[in-house]
Amino acid sequence: MVDRIIFVCTVLLAAVYLWATSKIPTLALGDPLGPKAFPQMLGVGLLIGAGMLLAEIIRAGRNKSGNTEKAAPLRFEKHDAVVLAVIIGTAVYVFAFERLGYLISTAIYLLVMTHFFNRGRWLMNVLTSVLFAVISYLAFAKLLGVNLARGILPF
Amino acid sequence: MDTFTHIMNGFVVATEPMNLWYTFLGVLMGTIIGVLPGIGPSAGIALLIPITYGMNPTSALIMMAGIYYGAKYGGSTTAILIRTPGEAASVMTSIDGYEMAKNGRAGAALAVSAIGSFIAGTIGVIGLTLFAVPLTSMALKFGPAEYFMLMLFAMTAVSTLTGDSPAKGVIATILGLMIATIGIDLQSGQARFTMGVPEFLDGVGFVVVVVGLFAMAEVLRGLEDIYRGSSAKAMRITGKLWLTREEWKRSIGPIWRGGIIGFVIGVLPGAGGTIAAIMSYTTEKRLSKHPEEFGKGAIEGVAGPESANNSDTAGALVPLLTLGIPGGGATAVLLGAFIMYGIQPGPLLFQTKPDLVWGLVNSMYIGNVMLVILNLPLIGLFVRLLYIPQGILYPLIVAISAIGAYAINGSTMDLWLILAFGVVGYVFDKTGIPVAPLVLSLVLGGMMEQSFRQAMTISSGDLKIFYGSTITVVLLVMSVISVLLPFVIPMLRKLGSKGDES
Structure with a gap:
C-alpha cells in the first residue's frame, strides 16, 4: 500500500519537474546542451525509478499469491x-x-x-x-x- | 619533492600542537556522537561546518575526519550496553556484544571493540597511505567523461546496495540530483527551479538537508519511541576492562580479517560500514569451530565486525581523497565540508596541498591512539552519557541544529528547510527509502552535471565519449554490475542453499 503511494507521488513529482524544466528559458550560447538537458534526463530517470518500483510491487504481489497481503490499512494512530x-x-x-x-x-x-x-x-x-x-x-x-x-x- | 617527503611532512603538520588539539576535539566529539543514539557523524560534521567557518582548513578537516572515524568507536559502546547501535554500522556488535554484557563480560566486549577498532583502524590508515599514491596518478588521466562515469558508478552502487529496494534507492538518488539542480545554473547563468524564492538562487544548502535528514528526522523517531515507551535502558559495565588470554587468542584472527575486509569494502562505493560489519560477522561464523556460540555472546562476533567498520572508514577516504568522489553518505558530507572550505579533493590536491592531505591522513594514526585511550580507561565517562534522559537529549539536538543552521546565512529559511527535510527523512525511514543515496547525489549533483556538459562540449554532442576510453568502459561495466548485483545475489543464494541441502 505504502509503495503504491510512493509510486504515485514519484510519477507526479517527475511530471511536475519535467514541466518546470520545459519552462526554463534557454539562450544558446556556446554550450550545446544548455541548462535544460540534464534536468530532462533526471525527469526521465525518476520515471524509470518509478517503473522499477512498479515492477517490485507487482513481483511482491505475485510472490504472496492470493490475498495474504491484507494491504495493511494506513491508520492514524x-x-x-x-x-x-x-x-x-x-x-x-x-x-x-x-x-x-x-x-x-x-x-x-x-x-x-x-x-x-x-x-x-x-x-x-x-x-x-x-x-x-x-x-x-x-x-x-x-x-x-x-x-x-x-x-x-x-x- | 617526492611522495615520501610529503608523507613525512604530513607528520610534522599532524603533530603541530594546534592540530593535535583539533584531532583530540574531533575524536572526542566523535566518541560522544557515536555513544549518543540519535545524532550520527553525518549530522555532527554538517553542524560543525558553519560553526568552524573561517578556521584553518587543515585543522577543521582534521577535526571533522576525527568525528567521522571516532563515531565508530563510540557506536560500539551503545550497541554493547543497550543493544541499540549508537551508530548504524554497529548493528552486528549489538548481537553478541549485548549477550556478552548479559553474561557479565561487558568489560571484555568493550575492550575488544576498542582494541580491535584501534588495530583495524590503523591497518586502514596504512592501506590509505599505500593506495593513495598509485590511485592519484591514475586519476590524473581522468577527463570530464571519466569523472562523469565514475560518479555514475558511485551513485548506482550506492542506490542499489543500500536499503532493501533498488527502485527506492534509484528514486532517492534522482531526488538528490534534482535538489542539486535548484539555483543558478553555473554555465548559462539561468535560474532553475527556484519557485520564486530568492534564497533558492544559491541552491538549497547542503548542510540544512543533511541536518534535516539525519538529525531532525532522528529526533522525530526518537521522541516517537519515547512516547511508545520502547526506548531501552543501559546496562552497567561488568567485568574487568580487559581480555583473558583465551579471549585474546580468539579475537586476534577476527580483528585482522575484519580489518582487511573493512578496508576493501570501504574503498568500493556503495557498501559501507554496515555491510563490512555483516560480511565480517558471517565470515567469522563460517570459520569458527563453534558457530553455535554466535548470537549467544561469542567474542569473535564483536571483534570482527567492530574492526571491519573501523577500517572501512579509512578505506572510504581513499576514493574521496584520491578521486574526489565519495562512495557513501558520510564521506559525501565530508566532501561537502571540503568544498565549503574551497578545497576540491582529488589527484590535484596531492600536488597543490600535500601538507593538508598528508597532515589529515597522518592525524588519523594519532587520532586512533587517542581513541583507544578515550574508549578504554575513560569509557566510564562516556557511558554516563547513556544515562542522560532521551526526552532532554532530543529537544537539545533541535536547538543545536538551529544554532548551526542559522549561523550559515542568518535566515530562518534554513530552519524551515531543516524541519521540512526532517519530515522527509522521517517519512523516508518509515517507507523504506534510503537517505544516503540522496545525500551523495546532492553533493555530487553539480559536479556531475558540469562534467557531463563539458564532456559533451568536447565531443560536440557525441555520446560516444562516455564509452570511448578503457577507463570509461571499465566504469560502465562496473556500473552495470552494481545494478545487476541485487538481482543476482538472491539467485546465487538460492543456488547455494540448494547445494547445501543435497
Whole structure:
C-alpha cells in the first residue's frame, strides 16, 4: 500500500519537474546542451525509478499469491499524533526564532518539549532548558561571534 | 619533492600542537556522537561546518575526519550496553556484544571493540597511505567523461546496495540530483527551479538537508519511541576492562580479517560500514569451530565486525581523497565540508596541498591512539552519557541544529528547510527509502552535471565519449554490475542453499 503511494507521488513529482524544466528559458550560447538537458534526463530517470518500483510491487504481489497481503490499512494512530505535535511545536519554534530571539524561543521550546517527553522531573527540565539556552547563547553569539537572532532582548 | 617527503611532512603538520588539539576535539566529539543514539557523524560534521567557518582548513578537516572515524568507536559502546547501535554500522556488535554484557563480560566486549577498532583502524590508515599514491596518478588521466562515469558508478552502487529496494534507492538518488539542480545554473547563468524564492538562487544548502535528514528526522523517531515507551535502558559495565588470554587468542584472527575486509569494502562505493560489519560477522561464523556460540555472546562476533567498520572508514577516504568522489553518505558530507572550505579533493590536491592531505591522513594514526585511550580507561565517562534522559537529549539536538543552521546565512529559511527535510527523512525511514543515496547525489549533483556538459562540449554532442576510453568502459561495466548485483545475489543464494541441502 505504502509503495503504491510512493509510486504515485514519484510519477507526479517527475511530471511536475519535467514541466518546470520545459519552462526554463534557454539562450544558446556556446554550450550545446544548455541548462535544460540534464534536468530532462533526471525527469526521465525518476520515471524509470518509478517503473522499477512498479515492477517490485507487482513481483511482491505475485510472490504472496492470493490475498495474504491484507494491504495493511494506513491508520492514524496516537504515536503519529505525537510526531505531528512535535512537528507543529518545532514549527512554532522556528516561527518565533527571529521574532522573540534565540534565547527566549529556545528556552521556551526546550521547556515545553522536556515537559512532555521527560515527565515528572521538572526541576531537571527547567534547569537544563534555561541553562542550555543561556550558555549556548553566550558561547556562540558572544564568544564565537556566531550570528544568532537577538529578537526582543536588548543584548 | 617526492611522495615520501610529503608523507613525512604530513607528520610534522599532524603533530603541530594546534592540530593535535583539533584531532583530540574531533575524536572526542566523535566518541560522544557515536555513544549518543540519535545524532550520527553525518549530522555532527554538517553542524560543525558553519560553526568552524573561517578556521584553518587543515585543522577543521582534521577535526571533522576525527568525528567521522571516532563515531565508530563510540557506536560500539551503545550497541554493547543497550543493544541499540549508537551508530548504524554497529548493528552486528549489538548481537553478541549485548549477550556478552548479559553474561557479565561487558568489560571484555568493550575492550575488544576498542582494541580491535584501534588495530583495524590503523591497518586502514596504512592501506590509505599505500593506495593513495598509485590511485592519484591514475586519476590524473581522468577527463570530464571519466569523472562523469565514475560518479555514475558511485551513485548506482550506492542506490542499489543500500536499503532493501533498488527502485527506492534509484528514486532517492534522482531526488538528490534534482535538489542539486535548484539555483543558478553555473554555465548559462539561468535560474532553475527556484519557485520564486530568492534564497533558492544559491541552491538549497547542503548542510540544512543533511541536518534535516539525519538529525531532525532522528529526533522525530526518537521522541516517537519515547512516547511508545520502547526506548531501552543501559546496562552497567561488568567485568574487568580487559581480555583473558583465551579471549585474546580468539579475537586476534577476527580483528585482522575484519580489518582487511573493512578496508576493501570501504574503498568500493556503495557498501559501507554496515555491510563490512555483516560480511565480517558471517565470515567469522563460517570459520569458527563453534558457530553455535554466535548470537549467544561469542567474542569473535564483536571483534570482527567492530574492526571491519573501523577500517572501512579509512578505506572510504581513499576514493574521496584520491578521486574526489565519495562512495557513501558520510564521506559525501565530508566532501561537502571540503568544498565549503574551497578545497576540491582529488589527484590535484596531492600536488597543490600535500601538507593538508598528508597532515589529515597522518592525524588519523594519532587520532586512533587517542581513541583507544578515550574508549578504554575513560569509557566510564562516556557511558554516563547513556544515562542522560532521551526526552532532554532530543529537544537539545533541535536547538543545536538551529544554532548551526542559522549561523550559515542568518535566515530562518534554513530552519524551515531543516524541519521540512526532517519530515522527509522521517517519512523516508518509515517507507523504506534510503537517505544516503540522496545525500551523495546532492553533493555530487553539480559536479556531475558540469562534467557531463563539458564532456559533451568536447565531443560536440557525441555520446560516444562516455564509452570511448578503457577507463570509461571499465566504469560502465562496473556500473552495470552494481545494478545487476541485487538481482543476482538472491539467485546465487538460492543456488547455494540448494547445494547445501543435497
